[in-house]
Amino acid sequence: MSLELNDALGELKPSAIRRFSALAAQTPGCVSLTLGEPGEVTPASIRRCVSRSLDEGKTHYPPNNGTMALREAIAARCSNTGLLVDAQQVIVTNGATEALFSTLVALLNPGDEVIVPTPAFVLYQSIALLARARVVTLDTSEDGFQIDAGRLARLVTPRTKVIVLTSPNNPTGCVLDEKSLDAVAELASKRDFYVVCDDVYEELVYSDELRGHGFARLHPELSDRTVVVNSFSKPWAMTGWRLGWLTAAPEVVSQIAKVHQYAVSCEVSFTQDAAVTALATDTAPMRERYRARRAITLDALKRMGLPCVEPEGAFYAFPSTEGLCTSDEEFCERAIREAGVAVVPGSVFGCPGHVRISYATDDATLEEGLKRLAGFLRDLRG
Ligand SMILES: Cc1ncc(COP(=O)(O)O)c(C=O)c1O
The missing domain is CATH 3.40.640.10 (Type I PLP-dependent aspartate aminotransferase-like (Major domain))
Structure with missing residues (x-):
């Protein structure tokens, strides 16, 4: 007889965000737009x-x-x-x-x-x-x-x-x-x-x-x-x-x-x-950086033809990918494999048919990731 654990654990799944980040990390050269983690280090005055x-x-x-x-x-x-x-x-x-x-x-x-x-x-x-x-x-x-x-x-x-x-x-x-x-x-x-x-x-x-x-x-x-x-x-x-x-x-x-x-x-x-x-440290400089990255992201999504409710805060965009693949999970897995860019499926957050793009990362990574996503969509649409 094996010893029992708390049954609630049976219903808990490991974080799917981490699963997609890990998949990105194992894929050579993959650009990851998965984590809600600021690209910069903590300001020196605080450190x-x-x-x-x-x-x-x-x-x-x-x-x-x-x-x-x-x-x-x-x-x-x-x-x-x-x-x-x-x-x-x-x-x-x-x-x-x-x-x-x-x-x-x-x-x-x-x-x-x-x-x-x-x-x-x-x-x-x-x-x-x-x-x-x-x-x-x-x-x-x-x-x-x-x-x-x-x-x-x-x-x-x-x-x-x-x-x-x-x-x-x-x-x-x-x-x-x-x-x-x-x-x-x-x-x-x-x-x-x-x-x-x-x-x-x-x-x-x-x-x-x-x-x-x-x-x-x-x-x-x-x-x-x-x-x-x-x-x-x-x-x-x-x-x-x-x-x-x-x-x-x-x-x-x-x-x-x-x-x-x-x-x-x-x-x-x-x-x-x-x-x-x-x-006591002003958050405006950080906010301004994200504001600029939000503009880059929304502009790229518009050019890709992915509908997105304009985010007024945080550092995520959540465009619809309805009709592009059989599921948002498949969309994300193929984006990693075929285009070397990782984003997170909306179903992880209880909203299938969307993907979450994090623009918390540095400008160069963001621009490269968005470029790859655009290429992936062009290939998907034939
Ligand atoms: C909405 C939301 N709440 C809470 C947290 C956890 O934040 P912390 O790093 O302070 O534990 C996160 C982290 O991504 C988050 O997005």
């Missing part, structure tokens, strides 16, 4: 703080929820942008990944339902499965990747516990409009469920009018049921540092803190001063 912290001997366990200096800096940043929280409401986490893990494990009971608007980043569903919750997907592809109030209302049941909002979205780059956010707020208030906002791309919104208009700022009356998750990974090119944070109402944060404490204890001690410096 230098780590050696200073080590020289100062900051090598001991820091407080579980993060150093007070970092929590205060995060709270100040949130408050300056209209999200009123104090340092006690902040937990410094191991990236947004752990923030989402600790939050969902703290909020969910077995059998609870989690509404995930799709296309969506794969992490939410995997964590919900581990928490023995049921994932209910809300297809937004017919609504320009916005949330339709009627469609959402039909999915809410007495077991609905959480909705997860990602704006800007991975993989579409779309920013949820006020109508979508109001629809969520009305139902969350009437039907009593939590709203978990994955705001990791909030700094990477290309229109000044749309930046900083996330759910939590627009609906402060729901602060008792809103958890905001954020990360240093994307706007400051700090993916490898594994640094993020979450904010929530005091009574919610104190419960999430228990999961955080037993899962990871605390974040690395000598990176926390660097994180304070990151928060």
Whole structure:
């Protein structure tokens, strides 16, 4: 008899994004536009703080929820942008990944339902499965990747516990409009469920009018049921540092803190001063670089004749590949084999018939990848 493991693991699949990146890596000369990872290294001013912290001997366990200096800096940043929280409401986490893990494990009971608007980043569903919750997907592809109030209302049941909002979205780059956010707020208030906002791309919104208009700022009356998750990974090119944070109402944060404490204890001690410096580092130069790459990508897609809802944020484009191959997976496998360019199938995010192109990479890689994609499409169409 073999010893049993947690049955939820049987339903968890290894990340398909990684599968396509690995396939690209094994294919000699393949250009990869798969990973949501900034091409640049972290700015030097932030990197230098780590050696200073080590020289100062900051090598001991820091407080579980993060150093007070970092929590205060995060709270100040949130408050300056209209999200009123104090340092006690902040937990410094191991990236947004752990923030989402600790939050969902703290909020969910077995059998609870989690509404995930799709296309969506794969992490939410995997964590919900581990928490023995049921994932209910809300297809937004017919609504320009916005949330339709009627469609959402039909999915809410007495077991609905959480909705997860990602704006800007991975993989579409779309920013949820006020109508979508109001629809969520009305139902969350009437039907009593939590709203978990994955705001990791909030700094990477290309229109000044749309930046900083996330759910939590627009609906402060729901602060008792809103958890905001954020990360240093994307706007400051700090993916490898594994640094993020979450904010929530005091009574919610104190419960999430228990999961955080037993899962990871605390974040690395000598990176926390660097994180304070990151928060004081202007994200505009990074945003401008991505804005330029977005223009290059959208222009190339237009010339290729691939329809794409214009991404207003993050660093992804999500064009339709409907009718070009028997499936989006086949499209991506053939693109790697036949043209030496890797992108990710939309079905990975619950939205077949599309592919995700990441333009987070450097300009030369992006231009070469797009050139190869154009050649692949010419061959496909004969
Ligand atoms: C929407 C979204 N949320 C969370 C994460 C995880 O971010 P972190 O590196 O902070 O764990 C990612 C990473 O790609 C993401 O795209």
